[in-house]
Amino acid sequence: MSACFYCESEGLGDLAVETTMACRMCGNLYCENHASEAEPTFCKNCTATPKLEITEKPLIDDEGVQHDGREISIKGETWYSQCRIISELSEVELPQWIDKYRMMLHDAERAKEYRQIMLSALELEQADRAHTKARALRYVKVPTTAAKQAAAKPRRDKITSVVELLKSAGLTAADLQALIGAKAQK
Numbered sequence: 001m002s003a004c005f006y007c008e009s010e011g012l013g014d015l016a017v018e019t020t021m022a023c024r025m026c027g028n029l030y031c032e033n034h035a036s037e038a039e040p041t042f043c044k045n046c047t048a049t050p051k052l053e054i055t056e057k058p059l060i061d062d063e064g065v066q067h068d069g070r071e072i073s074i075k076g077e078t079w080y081s082q083c084r085i086i087s088e089l090s091e092v093e094l095p096q097w098i099d100k101y102r103m104m105l106h107d108a109e110r111a112k113e114y115r116q117i118m119l120s121a122l123e124l125e126q127a128d129r130a131h132t133k134a135r136a137l138r139y140v141k142v143p144t145t146a147a148k149q150a151a152a153k154p155r156r157d158k159i160t161s162v163v164e165l166l167k168s169a170g171l172t173a174a175d176l177q178a179l180i181g182a183k184a185q186k
Contacts, residue, residue, distance in 0.1 A: 004031035006043065025081045039082075046081070 005028040022029050025046040036042040059069040089097060166176060 003029070004034055005029050006034040006045075007031060024085050 021031070021035070021041075023043040023046055024041050026043065028043055030043040034044050036044045036046065055073050055075070056070045057073075059067045059071050061067065086094075086097070163176075171179075
């Protein structure tokens with residue numbers, strides 16, 4: 001057994017994981033920690049996203065007519081290496097890889113469905129909260145200018161009647177100011 005190339009390059013020395021897996025692309029030995037998530041028969045560096053480019057463009061036939069759909073093309077070092085490796089698979093390995101990729105695709109579809117359901121639930125909750133706030137605002141009474149004036153009129157009438165009462169008692173404006181000043185000082 002040999003040590004993982006990546007564990008050794010990270011300076012783990014004696015702690016490097018012992019392994020017998022060799023990357024089908026670069027040939028380096030690697031451990032489970034450094035295996036590719038997308039394809040465990042490769043090390044994680046050989047199937048990194050920057051080495052793979054997936055492009056989409058409109059589906060256009062030879063006459064230049066655009067049709068519903070899209071053309072998807074894959075480019076990059078990883079894709080070309082994968083094609084070479086697929087052509088080198090044995091009769092026993094080929095069905096195993098097909099089954100493995102079917103399972104990976106099924107898992108990805110299930111994960112996508114789950115994420116779509118979660119997104120819908122989150123958006124529903126957000127819309128429900130906004131609706132609840134809007135409903136609560138419908139019951140808030142905002143005083144209008146007419147309502148403010150109507151509320152102020154009885155008060156003005158009361159003040160006017162008090163002033164008239166004090167005038168009829170023979171008090172002058174100076175007497176009222178002195179009375180209010182003495183009351184404020186207490």
